[in-house]
Amino acid sequence: MTDASGAANALEAVTATGTGDAAPTPPAIEIRVVDDRAYVYDAQACVYLRSQHRLVGVMVGSLPGYRSQDVARGLPLELSPEEATLCIERGWATMAFERDCETDAFRAYRADVTANAVPSTSEMVKVGQKRPAAKLDSRGWGGGGGGGKKTKPKENLHGWQKIVGSSFVNIPLANATDGDGKGAWSFPSNMKERERYAVFKDLHDRQYSLTSGAKFGSDYLVYPGDPILYHAHYTVRIVSWEATLHPLVIAATTRMAHAARKNFVIAAVREVKDDNAKDDASVTCEVRYFTMEADVDLSSNRGF
Template sequence: MIVGRVVDENRVLIWNAEDAYKLRKDHRIVGNYVGALPCKPRQDVWLGLPLELMPEETTLLLEQGVLRLHEAQRPPLPNIHSTEEGVVEKKLKMSTDDHATVDRVVRWSFPQTPQEELHYKVFRDLWTKGYYLTAGLKYGGDYLVYPGDPFLVHSHYVAIVKDSSEVFSTQQLILAGRVTTKVKKNVLLCSQNTSNGELVYITVQWTGIT
């Protein structure tokens, strides 16, 4: 069972390297590395552990029985004092209570709103179809959809999730099409049929005018 640490109620971090590898290899869960590399801490091109999971990834793993959430334990504050030689030491103040700290299991509550439910339904459906998904904010969407591991292939679609009652103007459609075409991707509009609850996908490819 993989253990995720919950920080600030809605952020889930994976600190174990083997667990992060297993999520990617066995479950097609990519996440996002947010930690600095020990060998090169002053750059942000290549990042390392911990691995942060999207809320959709967390809920999916919980449903699959793969993940267990625990509350992140904050380390005790250092007790700074001077020695007889005048050298400053830092010692962690460890009391008997610190050793008896309970690793509490956290209850997860995503999705809550109708919008979150639609996003999760789309995420789970695309994942079930065999795709890899990552956050798509970089290209103005909700998810980037990959046919294989993102380390090996580029994403084919920028998924934009819209409720059937939302207005998606022509200008927004043109902007999305031009942006995705610039990076050699297609727009994937995702919504839900209000009559039967089935998901509806529309692929938009920008061809331009010649």
Template sequence: MIEIIVTEEGIPLIFNAEDWLKLREEHRIVGSLVGCLAQTPYQDHFKGLPLALLPEEATLLRENNVARLINHASLLKSPSSDVKAEYDKYCEKICDEQIECLMEERKRQITGNLDNIVAGKQRKLMGLKTKKKKGKSKGKCDEQISTPTETTVTIDRNKVLEEELSKVKPPPKSAICVQIFTAHPWLKSEELSDVKWNFPSSPTELLRYNVFRHFWQKGYFLTSGMKYGGDFLVYPGDPFQFHAYFVVICIDKNAPLRPVDLAALGRLGTAARKSIVLAYEGNNKEINYQTLKWSPIK
């Protein structure tokens, strides 16, 4: 079961990358990435883990027994000396592994380029000089090799290889980048505790959740519609591949809806090239939907 960590502010978060992928591919739960990328922490154009879920998404996953809403007591306090020691040990291990990989890659490059290295040493011992002269094409140079002073020079390839490999030095550990954790690797299971989840707790929240669940059960992907002034954006497929079809706005059936509001919503749908869907609760507690669309005046 997927573990959703709920913050003190009530925000459901996913820290595990495999859980994020599973939610998106198998359960059509998109959420919103809110973390920074480990290699580029000083930009905000591309986000990384953790994944923040809408309360509707967390409630849906909980009701379908896909996820468990929890918190960790240890996340609310400073790490102990044992955890710090374990972290330092892990960083040391990661640095050693990366240095070993870098050394192996450098040795592979030298071995693959051994013919050119040997040829260069032969030219040097034979007194050959490689000069550059401008060719016919602008900006290009052709190689011109002078006449050798000796007929042939024999070089021990194995000795050259040993000399070149001996020059390979490991990089300093300060230059090695250690991946920042997105999921705490040393949390103890006995510190887990279920969160008391109260969403939906009001008629407005209940309407939002019922609308979200309705479209989700129809096979759509949903995200927050805040950037269009709505509650949800509804996609026919993954938002990475499709544009949204609908901007869904949940309204109170007893709240007044002025003509100017309808005009504004109609203009929004035309400008965004999306259908505006008004969702409200009917007299029999069922959810009714009304689509707004501009119609030309004839």
């Protein structure tokens, strides 16, 4: 993992290449897959993917120096399934799969920890049974505070208070075996995912930058350049070639995009298969785009 100074140096190195210098040497980018999510932990790799390949992703890590963790985030960078698949397909990065937590080794370790914790639990129960008796002895026969032997302060402690100072849990941040798990990247695995990847790949090949368009009721936001420097020009919604769209859905989505100063685009996808081929590997997706424009003047004049 690269610290903040490493990220700044990487940004300066990449920015310098925009003035006509030669392209920077691509770093060895490793994508770590955890629970079917793709993460990049190196700052220089994140800058390189964004500046050279227009892959934005989302920062999901916390920054210790910021009090409001929802305003700015740091490493790792989470790539969308489409971005991670494009990286592997184009040879820009390699994937390392983390080991599954529900393995036999983990279960054996959990059983061992549970077995060692049983004596501590039984000791806590015994201490809890002694507390009522010790409390009665301290009261005496007159209901006052004297008359009996004084209990030691340790006898009045709760069980969890006695073991706080003696309990220690070791949680390592990184292990030598991280990244050596066996796995396979399954995206895209169905028709819907193939349609999404086909649209993403086609728009990326047209030199656009893409981010999630969930907040505008679409699948993607399309930028002519880096999202920091440019405003999104299009909101793209993916539909199957045979799908039926209700006019109210089209009108609502089109007006929403118009209110945000964007153009609403419908990406219609259909699979094209070679008749001479016998396997599914030859199936390709054809994408066609339709731009919808809100007739605001007409709707305003009619009062709806």
